[in-house]
Each structure stands twice: as structure tokens, then as C-alpha cells.
Amino acid sequence: MKAAPFEYARPETVGEAVDVLTEHGEEAKLLAGGQSLVPLLALRFAQPRLLVDLNGVDELSGIRALDDGGVAIGAMTRTRALETDPLVRDRLPLAHEAAPLIAHRAIRNRGTVGGSLAHADAAAEMPAVLVALRGTVTARGPAGVRKLAAGDLFRGHYTTALEPDEVLTEVRLPPLGPNTGTAFVEHVRRHGDFAIVGAGVTLTLEQGRCTDATIAVIGVADRPFAADAAVAVLVGQDFGEGAAHAAGVGAAAALTPTSDVHASAAYRKHLTEVLVRRALLLAARRAVG
Numbered sequence: 001m002k003a004a005p006f007e008y009a010r011p012e013t014v015g016e017a018v019d020v021l022t023e024h025g026e027e028a029k030l031l032a033g034g035q036s037l038v039p040l041l042a043l044r045f046a047q048p049r050l051l052v053d054l055n056g057v058d059e060l061s062g063i064r065a066l067d068d069g070g071v072a073i074g075a076m077t078r079t080r081a082l083e084t085d086p087l088v089r090d091r092l093p094l095a096h097e098a099a100p101l102i103a104h105r106a107i108r109n110r111g112t113v114g115g116s117l118a119h120a121d122a123a124a125e126m127p128a129v130l131v132a133l134r135g136t137v138t139a140r141g142p143a144g145v146r147k148l149a150a151g152d153l154f155r156g157h158y159t160t161a162l163e164p165d166e167v168l169t170e171v172r173l174p175p176l177g178p179n180t181g182t183a184f185v186e187h188v189r190r191h192g193d194f195a196i197v198g199a200g201v202t203l204t205l206e207q208g209r210c211t212d213a214t215i216a217v218i219g220v221a222d223r224p225f226a227a228d229a230a231v232a233v234l235v236g237q238d239f240g241e242g243a244a245h246a247a248g249v250g251a252a253a254a255l256t257p258t259s260d261v262h263a264s265a266a267y268r269k270h271l272t273e274v275l276v277r278r279a280l281l282l283a284a285r286r287a288v289g
């Protein structure tokens with residue numbers, strides 16, 4: 001099947017893009033890397049009257065260091081750049097580790113960081129990285145600019161708090177504290193598939209005691225699942241095999257995943273338990289190493 005006919009606009013600034021979106025409302029759709037949207041168009045699951053192509057908006061691309069030690073990533077930055085950029089490697093090891101797990105290189109060469117977040121697939125890696133690193137996104141619309149914390153962005157399957165006339169412009173990820181390790185692990189049937197379950201974690205240790213942690217699990221809920229209850233138990237404890245195991249069990253217990261053709265709910269819970277434990281143990285080695 002081919003896409004339904006559509007008009008095409010190619011703005012050169014964010015302001016122009018917002019103007020076009022404001023004029024056309026829900027009949028317009030932003031096009032970033034096209035790796036999720038174009039298949040939806042081809043299947044006619046999406047039939048926008050107007051495609052607003054962001055590929056000519058240069059101000060949306062790039063990775064830059066922030067003075068506080070964090071990193072800002074423009075929405076049109078390709079996910080492949082997260083694998084190759086030295087700043088991401090040094091300051092955002094979680095994003096650096098998660099990036100090659102996204103699809104295949106050809107897809108990462110086109111797919112964008114902003115597109116992945118706006119698409120909000122519950123099995124996608126970038127949303128979990130945003131949650132685990134307590135990042136924020138910036139959105140610009142006709143009313144101006146607003147910032148959204150990771151926990152406020154994702155509303156459900158393929159649903160975010162972004163308005164139809166808003167452009168996600170930038171992602172900001174704060175610096176990791178001292179003695180902090182991170183890890184992203186996942187289970188896939190074949191390399192490049194969406195994960196059946198994955199876990200992205202951060203872990204801060206002081207003299208063997210956990211002083212801070214985050215756990216984000218993908219493929220188990222309608223959005224990246226922040227296992228806050230498991231984290232609350234972990235923080236303040238001496239960290240070791242037992243604490244990692246308990247956190248895995250706690251994260252799985254808080255979930256009610258659904259069964260589908262890829263995996264049963266019970267299997268997803270089991271994977272959560274195993275992957276959270278593994279990710280925490282790996283992060284602990286990195287925190288002290």
C-alpha cells in the first residue's frame with residue numbers, strides 16, 4: 001500500500017515549523033527521521049493532510065556540553081550520534097550503551113532522538129534513558145517554550161504530553177554524581193528487534209552503601225516504567241547480590257504487564273527481575289571501577 005496523498009512543508013526554523021503546525025492543527029504531522037512515521041503512512045495508519053519535514057531545521061541538531069556537566073541534545077540529532085559522540089560517551093554512558101541497541105545502524109543513521117521520544121514506544125530505549133537519567137525535554141509551541149520532566153512526558157502507548165502544535169526541540173540530561181555507575185541491558189529475540197524487556201539503571205554507592213538509584217524498565221507497561229518502589233528499598237542499604245536481587249523482585253512485583261505474541265506477562269515479569277538485577281550489578285562494578 002502507498003501513503004495517502006499529503007501536502008509537504010519544509011521549514012528552516014523552529015518558529016516556521018510552529019507557525020505551520022499552528023495553522024494546520026491536527027491535520028499536520030512532523031516528520032523527523034521517518035523511521036516510525038513512514039511505515040505508518042505506508043500502511044495508512046496515519047493519514048496527515050500535511051507533513052512538516054524538520055530535516056531542514058539546522059538549529060535542532062547537535063550535542064553540546066552544559067556548564068553544570070550535563071549534556072543538551074537537539075531533537076533532530078540522529079540516534080547513531082549517541083554511539084560516536086565523545087561527549088555522550090564520557091558524560092552519558094547510559095545513552096552511549098543504549099544507542100546501539102536501537103534497531104539497526106541504517107535506522108539509527110536516520111532516526112532521531114526527538115522522534116524516538118515523541119513516538120513514545122513503550123519498548124524504546126531512549127525514553128528509558130530519559131527517565132533513568134532524570135532528564136527533561138523542551139517543547140516549543142505557539143504559547144512559547146516549556147520544559148517537561150521525563151515523568152511528565154510519557155502518557156501511555158505512543159502518547160505524550162506534547163500538543164499537536166508543539167515541536168520537541170531539545171533533551172537535557174543532567175550530570176551523573178560521583179561514584180555513580182550506569183547500565184542498560186535488554187533481552188531481544190534477534191539483534192535490532194525491539195526489546196521484549198530492557199532495563200536502564202543508575203546507581204550511586206558510597207563505601208558500599210547505595211545513596212541514590214534509578215531504574216527504568218521497557219516493554220512491560222504503556223510507557224517506560226520507573227521502578228520507584230524498588231529504588232526506595234534499595235537506597236540506604238549496603239549494596240550487594242542480595243540487594244540487587246531484591247530490587248529486581250521488587251520491580252517485577254510492581255508490574256502488571258500484558259501478554260502478547262512475543263512474550264507472556266509472566267515471562268516479562270521474570271525478565272524484569274533478572275535484567276534489573278543484572279543491570280544493577282553491572283552499574284555497581286562501574287560505580288566503583
Ligand code: FAD
Pocket residue numbers: 029030031032033034035036037038054075076101102103104107110111112113114115116118119121123124125126162166167168169192193194195
Ligand atoms: P519519525 O518516524 O519521523 O516520527 C515519529 C513520531 O514522532 C511522529 O509522530 C512525528 O510526528 C513525531 N516527532 C518526530 N520528531 C518530533 C519532534 N521534534 N517534536 C514533536 N514530534 C516529533 N526504536 C527503538 O527505540 N528501539 C528499537 O529497537 C527499534 N527498532 C526498530 C526497528 C525497525 C525495523 C524500525 C523501522 C524502527 C525501529 N525503531 C526502534 C524506531 C526508530 O528508533 C525510530 O527512528 C524512532 O522511533 C522514531 O524516530 P524518527 O526520527 O524516525 O521519527
